[in-house]
Amino acid sequence: MKEVVSIVKIGGNVIEDDHALDQFLNSFSKLKGPKVLIHGGGKLATKLSTRLGIPSNMVDGRRITDKETVDVITMVYAGLANKKIVAQLQSKGTNALGMSGADGNSIQAHKRPVKEIDYGFVGDIDEINSKMIANLLGTGITPVFCAISHDGKGQLLNTNADTIAAEISIAMASYYEVILYYCFEKKGVLMHIEDENSVIEHINRTTYKELLDKGIIADGMLPKLHNCFHALEHNVAKVCLGDVGMLQKNAELFTTITL
Amino acid sequence: MKEVVSIVKIGGNVIEDDHALDQFLNSFSKLKGPKVLIHGGGKLATKLSTRLGIPSNMVDGRRITDKETVDVITMVYAGLANKKIVAQLQSKGTNALGMSGADGNSIQAHKRPVKEIDYGFVGDIDEINSKMIANLLGTGITPVFCAISHDGKGQLLNTNADTIAAEISIAMASYYEVILYYCFEKKGVLMHIEDENSVIEHINRTTYKELLDKGIIADGMLPKLHNCFHALEHNVAKVCLGDVGMLQKNAELFTTITL
Numbered sequence: 001m002k003e004v005v006s007i008v009k010i011g012g013n014v015i016e017d018d019h020a021l022d023q024f025l026n027s028f029s030k031l032k033g034p035k036v037l038i039h040g041g042g043k044l045a046t047k048l049s050t051r052l053g054i055p056s057n058m059v060d061g062r063r064i065t066d067k068e069t070v071d072v073i074t075m076v077y078a079g080l081a082n083k084k085i086v087a088q089l090q091s092k093g094t095n096a097l098g099m100s101g102a103d104g105n106s107i108q109a110h111k112r113p114v115k116e117i118d119y120g121f122v123g124d125i126d127e128i129n130s131k132m133i134a135n136l137l138g139t140g141i142t143p144v145f146c147a148i149s150h151d152g153k154g155q156l157l158n159t160n161a162d163t164i165a166a167e168i169s170i171a172m173a174s175y176y177e178v179i180l181y182y183c184f185e186k187k188g189v190l191m192h193i194e195d196e197n198s199v200i201e202h203i204n205r206t207t208y209k210e211l212l213d214k215g216i217i218a219d220g221m222l223p224k225l226h227n228c229f230h231a232l233e234h235n236v237a238k239v240c241l242g243d244v245g246m247l248q249k250n251a252e253l254f255t256t257i258t259l
Numbered sequence: 260m261k262e263v264v265s266i267v268k269i270g271g272n273v274i275e276d277d278h279a280l281d282q283f284l285n286s287f288s289k290l291k292g293p294k295v296l297i298h299g300g301g302k303l304a305t306k307l308s309t310r311l312g313i314p315s316n317m318v319d320g321r322r323i324t325d326k327e328t329v330d331v332i333t334m335v336y337a338g339l340a341n342k343k344i345v346a347q348l349q350s351k352g353t354n355a356l357g358m359s360g361a362d363g364n365s366i367q368a369h370k371r372p373v374k375e376i377d378y379g380f381v382g383d384i385d386e387i388n389s390k391m392i393a394n395l396l397g398t399g400i401t402p403v404f405c406a407i408s409h410d411g412k413g414q415l416l417n418t419n420a421d422t423i424a425a426e427i428s429i430a431m432a433s434y435y436e437v438i439l440y441y442c443f444e445k446k447g448v449l450m451h452i453e454d455e456n457s458v459i460e461h462i463n464r465t466t467y468k469e470l471l472d473k474g475i476i477a478d479g480m481l482p483k484l485h486n487c488f489h490a491l492e493h494n495v496a497k498v499c500l501g502d503v504g505m506l507q508k509n510a511e512l513f514t515t516i517t518l
Binding site: 076079087141148 | 307310311330333334335336337338339341342343345346347349350354355356357358359361362363364391394398400407409411412413414415
């Protein structure tokens, strides 16, 4: 039986809030066995853009990434957010190593082709350097990825953190039994969006279709759950969605997804 | 006989200028064998500080690093400068991995005690994680360090890049024969500051004392040469100072320092 690796993605709202981040990093540090962290930082990037007088253009929740914006996200994601997390994890006894997708050639991508919308320097993932990540995990290092990939030709690319988490999980499935955690501000996937406690505790392929048909999974949850099933269909063992408490199993409620 | 490792520090002026950086990274990429790059980014940090309305306070060429400034240097050194260099090295066939001193706990330091001047979040190095760096080099990775260390308690610290280069060189001397290169805009240590071609080609302990006595080594060269001899006295084989051409031995002139 393969060893379990925990791949955890945290949302931007957690990074924003010093107290929530500290609480999250405490829980993450206590996770036993090899683990990987993936983070975004969109709201911090918007803040810095505003201070620098660079407009933030969002289409369907995705950032249009022009030349100035790719510099801003590189400063915020790979610099400020990533190094803050790494330094704090070190203080909690986790030997973290922060990376963008350019580092160790860990995430190769290509610039998204322009169709109706020109997203600019946004990358769609081609390949995860799974051997390099497995090597790091093997030496007791905890990789901490920010939401940036590269094209192998010198260009950094803004890349969705949920997708990076799913693709790294899939790549690690050759070496490990992978549990993928999407950690965010809600307690899980909700049956009634206005009722925070209406968490759907288990979802599988059959109930997923029913939830889609009934329109219960909508908006931001659609791409997230798409990522979950994409991961499960590519040998990831289990996906969990919920708030910080989920990691130490002291949350009463969270959502578990299997095929 | 030990394998040779090249430890190269590039100055801020090279990072500033896209053409000079590209030329430097081409030469660096062609260096055979294991290698490490260390960079600063002070001028880029000053630029960003100015745009954000944060005053840059310098004392004897050292940056006073308050809470806002440590965020700025984290964004610029660990984010913008480091990831730009890493992505470009990847495009040139060098498997670079960018790091601050917090990453992999590679550079532990303590906040400089306040005496006459409070430098703020500036770190003096306590320990280099030489085993981790040697492990990375052993797997064909080229570590790229920015000028940031950490205190192990969650705080990032601004740390002089020349000193980081010297300390990493000393740490690597247990594993490798180390050649340390300080690459900057001048052709080497100059006999006459106004004559760019008056490069002193060889310096040793005896001639160093003579140059100091005559006042030929002064200002910014004083701490740089102090770092060189500190490294040589701790088992670093050779230190070279010069411009980009030095790395591929196609510079006619550069300075070599041995004990």
